[in-house]
Structure formats: structure tokens, C-alpha cells
Amino acid sequence: MRIFNSAYAHGVLTVYHCERHTSLATVSIPPSKMSLNFVVPPPKIEDREYVKPYLCGSGPADIWPSVYEAYARKVTTPMCEEHFHVLDDIRSGLQYVFQTKSKLVLAISGAGHAAMEAVITNLVAPGETLLVACRGMWDERAIEVAKRFGINVEVTRTPLHSTFSHEHLENELKRLRPTALCITHGDSSTGNVQKMQGLGDICHKYGTLLIVDTVVSLGGVPFLTDEWGIDGVFASTQKALSGPAGISPVAFSARAEEKINNRKHEPPFYFDIKMLAKQWNCYGNTRLYHHTMSPPLLHALRACIKELVSQTLEKSWARHATTLAHFHKRLQEMSVTFYVPIPEERLPTVTTLVLPEGYDYTEFCDYMRAKHNILIYGGVGPTAGKILRIGTMGMNATIEMADILADAISDTLKALNKSQHYS
Numbered sequence: 040m041r042i043f044n045s046a047y048a049h050g051v052l053t054v055y056h057c058e059r060h061t062s063l064a065t066v067s068i069p070p071s072k073m074s075l076n077f078v079v080p081p082p083k084i085e086d087r088e089y090v091k092p093y094l095c096g097s098g099p100a101d102i103w104p105s106v107y108e109a110y111a112r113k114v115t116t117p118m119c120e121e122h123f124h125v126l127d128d129i130r131s132g133l134q135y136v137f138q139t140k141s142k143l144v145l146a147i148s149g150a151g152h153a154a155m156e157a158v159i160t161n162l163v164a165p166g167e168t169l170l171v172a173c174r175g176m177w178d179e180r181a182i183e184v185a186k187r188f189g190i191n192v193e194v195t196r197t198p199l200h201s202t203f204s205h206e207h208l209e210n211e212l213k214r215l216r217p218t219a220l221c222i223t224h225g226d227s228s229t230g231n232v233q234k235m236q237g238l239g240d241i242c243h244k245y246g247t248l249l250i251v252d253t254v255v256s257l258g259g260v261p262f263l264t265d266e267w268g269i270d271g272v273f274a275s276t277q278k279a280l281s282g283p284a285g286i287s288p289v290a291f292s293a294r295a296e297e298k299i300n301n302r303k304h305e306p307p308f309y310f311d312i313k314m315l316a317k318q319w320n321c322y323g324n325t326r327l328y329h330h331t332m333s334p335p336l337l338h339a340l341r342a343c344i345k346e347l348v349s350q351t352l353e354k355s356w357a358r359h360a361t362t363l364a365h366f367h368k369r370l371q372e373m374s375v376t377f378y379v380p381i382p383e384e385r386l387p388t389v390t391t392l393v394l395p396e397g398y399d400y401t402e403f404c405d406y407m408r409a410k411h412n413i414l415i416y417g418g419v420g421p422t423a424g425k426i427l428r429i430g431t432m433g434m435n436a437t438i439e440m441a442d443i444l445a446d447a448i449s450d451t452l453k454a455l456n457k458s459q460h461y462s
């Protein structure tokens with residue numbers, strides 16, 4: 040085994056101890072005198088032309104100009120007071136966005152999946168039972184995350200285009216008495232929205248915590264964390280908040296907080312909410328170092344929240360609903376079918392459509408991109424090859440965008456018509 044190693048950079052050769060990583064000696068050597076065995080030559084990194092399309096898939100959505108600006112702000116570090124002000128602003132902003140008075144509100148450094156993993160593994164210990172109400176791709180992911188952590192997972196299902204009745208869920212809670220129920224509010228893989236009002240009370244009757252995925256609904260669809268008795272909730276910035284991916288808000292109720300603070304198990308280190316609460320100063324000026332957060336993402340999330348605060352939640356929800364109503368009215372004039380049959384269950388941020396027989400979903404999306412410079416998606420997971428998924432969320436939730444989309448869809452239906460189905 041090697042004890043010493045050396046590294047050469049900028050004309051200086053450093054000898055260091057392999058295990059301790061301490062430098063033992065440094066010698067200046069001009070590059071011309073060194074024989075360096077590079078096994079990989081510098082690659083060619085070419086800039087390719089990118090004509091930005093309208094981002095109208097199920098996420099990421101287009102980003103507010105103010106968020107772009109914030110993203111490019113000068114980097115702060117945890118040594119700057121400004122950094123802590125940003126954290127404070129985000130926490131108080133998220134209390135508004137989630138509608139919770141809880142102090143345990145922060146953002147996880149990572150995508151929506153990271154927040155999902157953080158909430159599940161902090162609230163449910165290995166060996167405890169998590170009931171997953173599964174109606175799409177994201178619940179399948181919750182099942183996977185929980186199983187890998189050694190949680191006993193029970194699954195209850197409903198057809199993908201439908202949502203759960205509270206009666207169905209109560210029967211399952213009565214039967215299984217799980218530690219937590221995990222359910223998705225808005226499902227971007229199927230395009231439906233689950234009724235949440237009253238579900239918290241039902242869960243609490245059976246000693247169960249309620250965990251909710253609001254990744255594609257928060258900011259675009261009414262959601263009241265405290266009022267609805269939600270115990271653990273996670274979201275993301277890249278959907279109706281119109282920000283970049285990579286930082287994901289979470290919030291916990293007092294019940295959940297008690298479980299976290301008296302837990303007998305260790306969640307993954309990176310997702311340890313007890314430590315993260317101290318890094319985010321949830322309970323005072325603790326300023327614990329846990330990991331290095333991304334300053335551009337923090338600035339961006341703060342700017343997303345600022346946009347929402349200045350618009351207000353009510354107006355943002357109303358803008359999404361009005362856009363959806365207009366878009367759906369236009370779609371009703373075409374030969375497409377809504378995947379979600381009940382209008383009240385259709386998700387205001389993502390519309391799912393079934394094309395008439397003979398159309399190919401990939402070809403349809405490719406044509407929309409090539410001809411209209413609009414990015415929409417086909418199905419994913421259990422809906423792959425069966426539906427289109429079209430996002431009208433965040434800054435794209437406007438009547439203008441709904442018209443641009445409807446005109447492009449109408450044109451694509453005509454252009455790719457291979458049967459007699461289009462009228």
C-alpha cells in the first residue's frame with residue numbers, strides 16, 4: 040500500500056500522506072522538467088446552439104425573469120450574514136406558501152426525490168409501516184424509497200385516471216394502523232388532483248401521520264397544510280413556483296416534529312431533519328454546519344417565493360384555474376380526450392390527453408418541438424405511450440400560453456393525421 044503520493048499543479052510538486060492527506064513537502068518544478076503521464080487528454084467541450092422552447096411539459100416550467108436574475112447574484116457563504124437573512128426569508132416565505140405556522144420548515148438541497156426521501160425516512164423508521172396510496176409514478180417512487188430504507192410498505196391502489204375516496208383510505212387505515220400514509224396531491228404522471236380536506240383528521244384518528252407530495256401542485260393549486268392536518272409535506276421549485284430544480288421545500292407539523300425529536304432511528308445523514316433544522320436556524324440562531332448549500336439555488340428559491348408573495352396565493356391559484364378552464368375549452372373543440380374523466384379531478388397545472396387512434400405520442404411531441412418550439416411530454420411510468428402531458432404552470436399559466444398551446448396542438452393533430460378520426 041502506498042503511504043506517500045504526489046500531485047503536480049501550477050509548477051509545484053506536493054508530496055503528501057495518503058491517509059492523512061497532509062502535505063509533507065512542496066518543490067517548485069517548471070512544467071518543462073516534469074514527465075507527466077496524462078491518461079486523458081483535455082476534451083473538446085463545444086457550445087451547441089440552443090433555441091429555448093416554451094417549457095410546457097410536466098416540469099421544469101419556464102423560470103421567472105426575477106428568478107434568473109437572483110440565480111446569477113454574487114455568491115454568499117455561511118460566513119456572511121446575508122446568507123442567514125436569505126434562509127430566514129425562505130423559511131418565513133415557505134410558511135406562507137405551505138400555509139403553516141410550524142417552525143420546522145426548510146428546503147432540502149436536492150430535487151423533489153430528495154425531499155420525498157427526507158420526509159419519509161425522518162417520519163417512518165425501518166420496520167414501521169408506511170401505507171402508500173398509489174395512483175401513479177410518484178407513489179411508485181415513494182414505495183421504492185421506503186422499501187430501500189427497510190420500511191414495511193403496504194400499498195393500496197386506484198385506477199390511474201381516478202383519485203381515492205376518503206372512505207377507501209379510512210378502511211385501509213383501520214385495517215393496517217400504519218405509522219404514516221403517503222399520498223400525492225397533484226400527480227403529474229396521470230394529471231389528477233387528490234381531495235385532501237379532512238384526510239388529516241381521518242389519519243390522526245388511527246394514530247397515523249399524513250405525508251403529502253405537492254411537487255407539482257404547490258403554488259398552483261389550493262393547499263393548506265395546517266388547516267388540512269398535513270404532517271409532512273414536500274414540494275419542488277421547478278414546477279408551479281417557476282424556479283430551477285435542485286432545491287426542494289419541506290414542512291412538518293407539531294406531531295411530526297415530536298416524532299422527529301424523539302426518534303429511535305437514524306435517517307440518512309444528508310437528510311437528517313434534526314441537523315438540518317439547526318443549519319436552517321428553525322429554532323433560533325444555531326447556525327450548524329451540515330453541508331454546503333448552493334447559494335444560487337437559495338437566491339432562486341427566495342425569488343420564487345417573492346414572486347408568489349407579491350401575487351398572493353389566491354391570485355396564483357385563480358390564474359392557474361382560469362388558464363386551465365380556457366385551455367380545456369379550446370381542447371374540447373378538438374379530437375382529443377381528457378385522460379381524467381371527472382373535470383373536478385383534473386390537475387390545474389398538468390393536463391393529460393389521449394390522442395385519437397393512429398397517432399404516435401413521441402412523433403406528436405417531436406412535431407410540437409420542431410414546428411412550434413414547444414416542449415410537451417408523453418406519458419411516464421405507468422402512462423408511458425398512453426397519454427400526452429402538458430404543463431400550464433408557474434409563469435406559463437396564462438391565457439396567451441393556453442392559446443399558443445391550443446393552436447399548436449390543433450395544427451399538430453392536422454399535420455400528423457393518418458386516419459379519418461380528425462374532424
Ligand SMILES: Cc1ncc(COP(=O)(O)O)c(C=O)c1O
Nearest residue numbers: 150151152177225227254255275
Ligand atoms: C408529483 C411529483 N412528485 C415527485 C417528482 C419528482 O421530482 P424531481 O424530478 O424534482 O425529483 C415529480 C417530478 O415530476 C412529480 O411530478
